[in-house]
Amino acid sequence: MTTALGYTASELGGAHARHLVVRYLVDDLGRWLDGPYNEAVGRELVTATADLGEPKARAYYATAHARTAAADSDFAAARARLSVAEKAMDLAVDTPGISWAGHYSPGRWAHEAALVHARMGDMRAAEEHIEHALSLGLDRRRTRAMVLADLGNIRFRREDVDGAVDAWTEFVGLAEGVHSTRIDRSAADIAVRLGSVAGKPAARVRELLAQRSQI
Known part of the structure; x- marks a missing residue:
């Protein structure tokens, strides 16, 4: 217990x-x-x-x-x-x-x-x-994914957009196939934040998040 x-x-x-x-x-x-x-x-x-x-x-x-x-x-x-x-x-x-x-x-x-x-x-x-x-x-893949999502958010707030995208890229990879309300909520939040970010890395993360939302 x-x-x-x-x-x-x-x-x-x-x-x-x-x-x-x-x-x-x-x-x-x-x-x-x-x-x-x-x-x-x-x-x-x-x-x-x-x-x-x-x-x-x-x-x-x-x-x-x-x-x-x-x-x-x-x-x-x-x-x-x-x-x-x-x-x-x-x-x-x-x-x-x-x-x-x-x-x-x-x-x-x-x-x-x-x-x-x-x-x-x-x-x-x-x-x-x-x-x-x-x-x-x-100790858990889901936990590491959540930490990476939060790291990206923190870097984004520090205006380190490239660092944020790097963290979110790792997040997407770890979150693949993981079914979790918290993971889904973080993915949706990241997608919103990436809406104003230009560049191929950000576009790739947006694409992967869109695929996730369709599953």
């Missing part, structure tokens, strides 16, 4: 995972707390509650807080929470564990931190973090 929650949070976002976490706490932890206690229940309860203090879980929630603060234009709080998250990730072992946040890797964190920086308007920091995410490696 904890591993499943981790995948849900990283692939679909915290909003989708939140209600699952609540059900986990109510249905599972609640059952242990309300029922008769024995040694087996004690071991399960210790394992489950230990997950909440695991460094990757701390990093996940601190980053979620930073994202909310940035959306509210509370940039000081956003930077402070990102600092907390970064320290937690530095303490975490970069291997999946029993925690539901076990699959929240440094690469995934760097990607989310990049989006927080972008929300605050610090596009240089955003690009540095997202390139760091790519350099660390990402």
